[in-house]
Amino acid sequence: MRRALLSGAAVVAVDVISSLTWLSEGRVGKRPLPPFGVEIDGAQREVLERLESGRLNPNTVTGFDRELGWCVRPGASVPDGTVHVNRLGARAERDYADLPPPQVLRLATFGDSFTFGDEVRDSFTYQAFLESLRPELEVLNFGVPAYGTDQALLRMERDGLAGARVVVVGLLLENIGRNVNRYRPLWNARTLAPLAKPRFVLEDGELVLVAQPYATAPEFARAVRDGSVLAQLAPAEYWSGRPVLPTGRWSALGRLAAGWIAYGERDPRKLWLDREGEPRRVTLALLERFRESARRLGALEFLVLVLPMREELADFRRTGSGYWSGLAEELSGRGLPALDLAPALAQEDARCEQDPARPTLYVAAHLSSHGNRVIALEIERWLVGRGRLPARTPSAPEAAPEGR
Numbered sequence: 001m002r003r004a005l006l007s008g009a010a011v012v013a014v015d016v017i018s019s020l021t022w023l024s025e026g027r028v029g030k031r032p033l034p035p036f037g038v039e040i041d042g043a044q045r046e047v048l049e050r051l052e053s054g055r056l057n058p059n060t061v062t063g064f065d066r067e068l069g070w071c072v073r074p075g076a077s078v079p080d081g082t083v084h085v086n087r088l089g090a091r092a093e094r095d096y097a098d099l100p101p102p103q104v105l106r107l108a109t110f111g112d113s114f115t116f117g118d119e120v121r122d123s124f125t126y127q128a129f130l131e132s133l134r135p136e137l138e139v140l141n142f143g144v145p146a147y148g149t150d151q152a153l154l155r156m157e158r159d160g161l162a163g164a165r166v167v168v169v170g171l172l173l174e175n176i177g178r179n180v181n182r183y184r185p186l187w188n189a190r191t192l193a194p195l196a197k198p199r200f201v202l203e204d205g206e207l208v209l210v211a212q213p214y215a216t217a218p219e220f221a222r223a224v225r226d227g228s229v230l231a232q233l234a235p236a237e238y239w240s241g242r243p244v245l246p247t248g249r250w251s252a253l254g255r256l257a258a259g260w261i262a263y264g265e266r267d268p269r270k271l272w273l274d275r276e277g278e279p280r281r282v283t284l285a286l287l288e289r290f291r292e293s294a295r296r297l298g299a300l301e302f303l304v305l306v307l308p309m310r311e312e313l314a315d316f317r318r319t320g321s322g323y324w325s326g327l328a329e330e331l332s333g334r335g336l337p338a339l340d341l342a343p344a345l346a347q348e349d350a351r352c353e354q355d356p357a358r359p360t361l362y363v364a365a366h367l368s369s370h371g372n373r374v375i376a377l378e379i380e381r382w383l384v385g386r387g388r389l390p391a392r393t394p395s396a397p398e399a400a401p402e403g404r
Contacts, residue, residue, distance in 0.1 A: 026255065032189040034245050034258040038227050043192045051221040061085045062144065064217035067158065068151050069197035072116075072144055082121035088162055091141040093122045099163035105388060106138040108161045108299075110152040110290075111170025112178075113366060114307050115143030124369030129376035134389060140164060146191075148178035149286045150200050154209075157293050166301040166388065167294040168379065169287065173308060173324055176271045176279045179286060180238035182210070183229060187239050187266065194224045200282060201236050207285050210236040238278060239266075268312075269323045287336050301386060304331055304338040305375070308345065310362045316342045317349060339378055348374050 026033045050057055051064060061076035061083055072091070077084045086095045100106035109115055109127055117125030127139035140162060142155060152169065161167065181187035184195040196214060200207040213232060214220035223229040234240050243261040247254035264270065271279045291302045306328055308316060316322040322342055331338035345361060348370070352358040361371035383389040 026249065028256070028259065030190055031259065031263070033255040034243060034262050035248060035255075036186050036189045036239075036262070037230050038185075038194070038224060044194050044224075047193045048221045048224060051217040054217070061091075064220070066215060067198070067212065068144075068154055069195055069212050070144070070146075071155065084122055088140065089142065089159060090162075091116060091122060091125065091127075091143065096138060096140065096162065100138050104136055104138055105166065105383075106140065106162070106164040107166040107168055108140045108142060108156070108164035109168040109170065110156055111143045111149075111305075112147040112152070112172055112175060113143065113145040114172050115152075115170035116141065116145050117143065117366075117372060118145055119363040119366040120369050120372065124372060126367075126372040126375040126379070129369075129373050130379060133376060133380055133392075136389070143170065146178075146184070146195065148181065148197060148199070149175050149283060149290070150179050151197055153286055153290050153293065154198065156290070156297070161294070161297045161299060163298070165299055166303070166383070167290070167299045168303045168305060169290055170305045170307055171283075171287070173268045173272065173306070173312060176268055176283050177239075177266055179283045180279045182212075182233040182237045186237060186242075189262075194229070196220055196229065196233060199236060200286060202278070202282055202285060205285075207282075207289055272324055272327070284331075284334070287331065288334065291336055301383075301388060302337060303379070303382060304328075304336055305379075306331075306338055306340040306342070308342045310365065313342060313345055313349065313361075317346045337382075339382055341375060341378060344374055344378050345371065 047057075049055075056063060056073070056076075059078055061072050061078060062070050063073045063076075065071040072085045072089055074085055074087050074089045083091065084093045086092050088096055088098075090096065096106075107127075107130070117127075122128060125141055127141040130137055130139045142152075142159075144151065144155070147155075149169070149171065156167070177187050178197075180199060182197060182199055184191050184193070184197065196212050198212040199210050201210055202208070214223065220229070223232055230240070242265055243258050245254060245258045249255070271277060274280060287304060294302050306324065308322065308324075312322060312324075324340070324342075328338040328340040349361050352360055352370070359370040360368055361374070362368055367375070380389065380392075384391050
């Protein structure tokens, strides 16, 4: 009994000391520990101040959106001139006509930051490379950083296709967790900005929209400030209370254990392999609705790009397969044409390793200009295979100059 009491006292002492010292801020390195919720750090406080005052961040092209949570701002640009949004709300240095000219095939691309082209300039996105490869193409970039598939779908249904006949949806494998999320810090605790979004739930096999409830940016900011945002977004929030932490913030050891569980639960591998799980079922239903809505808006072709992150591509190269292997075939079997970009990216990544003169595929967390060029070439091959483009002659140029 004495040994048990001493052991228990030692655990409590370690817990208390940890809570007061190295875990006092509730983080291990850059990873916040549960319970996740309203954590207002310096970066988030700055975002809230802008939302409350109505001031726009000059270093970003996004802003509050009543229906979508946030979206790019038509006509916006960043001070260094690397990112522009045209009057149609597409990322590009130039404007496009409301409808494409005769003999021009227009594509509309939707998705998150990988589609938008974070960390590269306008001319080095895969959309810009496609246009440089093929003058008969116009490729509109409707990507928005941090978007879920649900927000991309809603944006297309609201804003239309501007005459595009081909719709391309970028599916970053991590999107599966975003698609059942309403308050971003509950899914991605390391986010630099508190953001609220709509989502869809499945009722009797049908998608039903759960709207983003805040009418104005100041209203949302107030909800974050006073903590009511968690209760207001709790209905249909998949990540609320995952995991349950009875000790709350009082036990450092409890928070460590909960952190191990929480980040494991948020692993895209686990979510995709759970075939009956809500995240996977919702994501597949969103893609099917995307296809149907695109067709209704006039699209003749629909394509899903399956995009791996840097770590996932490294695993694919090491093992020769990924946990998502077979997803493209499954999507195609559902009538959702899909391209798994991992094989092409892995092949080029191996060439980059062998030749130091070649650029790398990633810039920090996103694809470099070279990685985007690989995607452009894969989409071009797909369009040729579908009969939407003629094959290029061997003498035709491959792409615009390389960049970082």
